[in-house]
Amino acid sequence: MITLIKRPTPSKGWSYATPVVAVLATMVAGGLLFAALGKNPVEAIRVIFWDPLFGANAAYFRSQLLVKAAPLILIASGLAVGFRAGIWNIGAEGQYIIGAICGAAVALSVYPAESAWLFPAMVIAGALGGLLWGMIPALLKTLFGTSEILVSLMLVYVAQNLLAYVAFGPLKNPQGYGFPGSRNLQQYPSAHNPELIAGTGAHWGVMAAIVAVIALYILMHRHIAGFRIRVAGEAPRAARFAGVVPARLVVFCLGLSGALAGLAGLFEVSGPSGQITDSFNAGYGFTAIIVAFLGRLHPLGILLAGLLMALTYIGGDMAQLILQLPAAAIQVFQGMLLFFLLGFDVLTNYRIRIGGARA
Amino acid sequence: MNRRSFLATTAIAALASAAGLPALAADPLKVGFIYVGPVGDMGWSYQHDLGRRAIEAEYGDKVVTTFMESVPEGPDAERALTQLALEGNTLIFATSFGYMDAVMNVAAKFPNVKFEHATGYKSADNVATYDAKFFQGRAIQGTIGGRMTKTNKIGYIGSFPIPEVIQGINAAYIHAKKVNPDVEMKVVWAYTWFDPAKEADAAAALIAEGVDVLLQHTDSTAPQAKAQEAGNVITFGQASDMSAFAPMPRVSSTIDNWAPYYIKRVGAMLDGSWKSEATWGGIDTGMVEIGEISSAVPEEVKAEALALKDKIAAGEYHPFTGPLNKQDGSAWLAEGVMAEDGELAGMNFFVEGITAELPK
Numbered sequence: 038m039i040t041l042i043k044r045p046t047p048s049k050g051w052s053y054a055t056p057v058v059a060v061l062a063t064m065v066a067g068g069l070l071f072a073a074l075g076k077n078p079v080e081a082i083r084v085i086f087w088d089p090l091f092g093a094n095a096a097y098f099r100s101q102l103l104v105k106a107a108p109l110i111l112i113a114s115g116l117a118v119g120f121r122a123g124i125w126n127i128g129a130e131g132q133y134i135i136g137a138i139c140g141a142a143v144a145l146s147v148y149p150a151e152s153a154w155l156f157p158a159m160v161i162a163g164a165l166g167g168l169l170w171g172m173i174p175a176l177l178k179t180l181f182g183t184s185e186i187l188v189s190l191m192l193v194y195v196a197q198n199l200l201a202y203v204a205f206g207p208l209k210n211p212q213g214y215g216f217p218g219s220r221n222l223q224q225y226p227s228a229h230n231p232e233l234i235a236g237t238g239a240h241w242g243v244m245a246a247i248v249a250v251i252a253l254y255i256l257m258h259r260h261i262a263g264f265r266i267r268v269a270g271e272a273p274r275a276a277r278f279a280g281v282v283p284a285r286l287v288v289f290c291l292g293l294s295g296a297l298a299g300l301a302g303l304f305e306v307s308g309p310s311g312q313i314t315d316s317f318n319a320g321y322g323f324t325a326i327i328v329a330f331l332g333r334l335h336p337l338g339i340l341l342a343g344l345l346m347a348l349t350y351i352g353g354d355m356a357q358l359i360l361q362l363p364a365a366a367i368q369v370f371q372g373m374l375l376f377f378l379l380g381f382d383v384l385t386n387y388r389i390r391i392g393g394a395r396a
Numbered sequence: 397m398n399r400r401s402f403l404a405t406t407a408i409a410a411l412a413s414a415a416g417l418p419a420l421a422a423d424p425l426k427v428g429f430i431y432v433g434p435v436g437d438m439g440w441s442y443q444h445d446l447g448r449r450a451i452e453a454e455y456g457d458k459v460v461t462t463f464m465e466s467v468p469e470g471p472d473a474e475r476a477l478t479q480l481a482l483e484g485n486t487l488i489f490a491t492s493f494g495y496m497d498a499v500m501n502v503a504a505k506f507p508n509v510k511f512e513h514a515t516g517y518k519s520a521d522n523v524a525t526y527d528a529k530f531f532q533g534r535a536i537q538g539t540i541g542g543r544m545t546k547t548n549k550i551g552y553i554g555s556f557p558i559p560e561v562i563q564g565i566n567a568a569y570i571h572a573k574k575v576n577p578d579v580e581m582k583v584v585w586a587y588t589w590f591d592p593a594k595e596a597d598a599a600a601a602l603i604a605e606g607v608d609v610l611l612q613h614t615d616s617t618a619p620q621a622k623a624q625e626a627g628n629v630i631t632f633g634q635a636s637d638m639s640a641f642a643p644m645p646r647v648s649s650t651i652d653n654w655a656p657y658y659i660k661r662v663g664a665m666l667d668g669s670w671k672s673e674a675t676w677g678g679i680d681t682g683m684v685e686i687g688e689i690s691s692a693v694p695e696e697v698k699a700e701a702l703a704l705k706d707k708i709a710a711g712e713y714h715p716f717t718g719p720l721n722k723q724d725g726s727a728w729l730a731e732g733v734m735a736e737d738g739e740l741a742g743m744n745f746f747v748e749g750i751t752a753e754l755p756k
Contacts, residue, residue, distance in 0.1 A: 094482045101475050201587050205557060205755060214517055214742040216558055221497050309471035315556070315587070316494060319468050351475070357464045358479055364434060364466035 041387040051385040056331055059377040067370040076360050084359055085352030100238030102347050104309050107243040108301040110343035112325035114249040115297030117334040119290035123270040126291055128189030129298040130322025131196035132167040136299020137306035138203055139166030141313045144228035145208055155227040167299015168292050175291035179284040201315040208313050223311035230308035242304025254336040327375045425665055428485035429463035430476050432492035438636035439615035444491040447654030454659045469494030477502040481509045487665050510670055521672055529678035531567035532708050533650030535715035536686055536701050537632045541609035542572030542579050543697045551602030553612040554585045557755045559743040561613050566747045567715045568611055582607055583752040592618035620646055637687040649687030656682045679709040721748035
């Protein structure tokens with residue numbers, strides 16, 4: 038008989054240990070899965086976690102790690118603030134799309150004019166776009182009490198349809214022979230978000246992700262606003278006594294996470310992706326939710342979790358290529374990570390007692 | 397290894413390096429593929445994978461193939477292509493339109509690796525493009541559909557309003573109209589290449605509007621299942637044969653057969669004659685295959701459809717032959733004039749008579 042006993046206060050030790058335990062459990066369960074598919078599990082785990090960092094051509098893959106992790110970290114940093122306050126923005130994917138559309142639209146509307154002001158203007162447009170898309174669930178929640186979870190999630194689908202509309206309509210490349218998709222911003226110098234140092238993968242989005250992590254740390258751990266946010270999440274009644282206005286908090290959290298997601302979209306569309314297409318969004322907004330939780334909603338944790346998540350993507354591709362593992366097995370492997378994380382999280386708040394229930 | 401064969405191999409190796417050939421010339425040619433979807437057991441990516449397997453069957457130890465499936469278009473594709481190139485693949489097939497810019501970027505970084513991009517329009521010295529004239533298959537489907545419809549309503553599940561799909565809708569309509577002047581074409585845009593739920597909705601909507609011939613430009617069998625439920629609706633397999641739904645509702649199909657092209661291109665790599673080309677193959681090259689016409693189709697209609705197929709294959713007939721007007725009534729092709737490939741490749745209008753609106 039196994040009984041769960043609630044801890045009086047969440048265990049600090051387990052709160053740090055669960056991500057590590059979850060990663061290890063994922064490796065074991067994933068290894069079993071790969072073995073069941075007839076692959077050598079040790080080799081598969083090595084290909085996923087070791088080869089991209091230290092194997093052949095690692096320099097290229099390390100740079101790709103930054104490219105892949107930057108948007109995840111940027112979005113997750115914003116989400117973490119809201120999650121701490123108990124405000125659930127599930128629609129970062131939509132805010133990411135809108136940020137990319139707004140930023141790209143600014144550039145494409147003045148094409149082919151070259152100006153040093155263009156890229157900063159795109160950055161502002163991208164952040165504003167994401168912010169405004171995040172404001173929709175925020176205002177509906179504060180004015181009508183709707184659930185921000187549902188509204189922000191549903192707005193992802195609206196954003197996707199908008200994306201298809203602009204890719205086939207207003208932003209379509211007029212010289213693209215009628216094919217969908219915008220001009221490629223990589224070939225538009227003023228609008229391009231290039232690698233800042235060749236071969237490192239570091240573009241402006243990577244810089245922004247680092248800044249976001251530091252800013253998140255200062256906000257949450259060194260500033261009164263961060264204290265209010267945490268209190269609001271942990272003890273909403275107490276927060277109200279402490280002078281926290283719930284409506285303002287909702288607007289702040291959704292606005293901030295929306296703006297950061299929008300920025301991530303802008304840096305992606307002007308950099309690695311280069312183009313608005315109907316399939317431009319690659320699920321970063323959803324994966325960032327996993328990153329935020331895997332990182333314990335802590336800035337440093339998010340940084341590490343973002344890199345780890347990126348590693349499973351890049352290593353997963355390697356495993357497909359070298360071991361011919363099916364893509365679906367890699368996706369299952371990534372899903373296991375969240376599953377085990379949530380599972381082991383029980384240990385943060387509960388003790389396990391094996392045996393009879395003695396008061 | 398005995399001494400004699402040792403000497404022989406050393407001699408060959410010395411000769412090879414003396415002649416300036418790569419020392420690993422005897423190594424198999426590595427050929428890589430990226431697919432936009434999972435391989436699964438039918439559909440677009442599956443057909444490309446059949447082509448890959450055909451290469452292995454044809455060339456045996458002379459080639460090693462690898463593939464990566466479910467590679468999203470955009471930066472992930474660029475990384476996947478780079479990975480394949482770094483792994484030593486010297487011929488890489490990128491099998492989705494959306495990989496175009498990624499292929500161009502990676503090709504610029506690996507001038508010695510040859511790339512083949514399906515359905516795109518950008519090329520370079522080491523980037524060839526290839527595509528199939530699927531509209532030829534649509535002409536045959538339109539003929540069968542026009543003859544068999546009782547409600548005079550043909551439905552078309554469009555994926556995206558891009559030239560390839562627009563060609564298909566126009567070709568189907570022109571040939572349905574030719575055999576049945578009262579025919580009407582209804583189009584629903586699913587905005588997906590593969591999404592069973594959306595495709596089922598689109599099929600249900602079209603069937604509810606009285607459509608009894610259903611054409612799909614999407615990959616799943618969901619529309620086939622909807623048609624089967626309705627009972628009196630006929631369909632055509634797309635990309636794969638979808639013969640599980642034969643003889644009703646699936647009465648025929650257009651099958652993408654990339655194997656002949658892939659075998660030819662790998663052969664060109666092996667004998668060193670590979671060149672960047674733009675290939676647009678049709679029924680004649682085997683790239684577009686017409687699946688068996690089922691027993692649900694009356695004999696005379698089947699004969700008519702097969703005759704059309706033979707005429708297209710022999711190059712005696714082009715599905716886009718004038719007189720044809722554009723939807724707005726303006727003239728497109730004069731009597732007897734055949735559309736040029738370049739013009740079709742950018743097709744962005746419906747022909748006269750189609751009442752559906754093309755999203756802009």
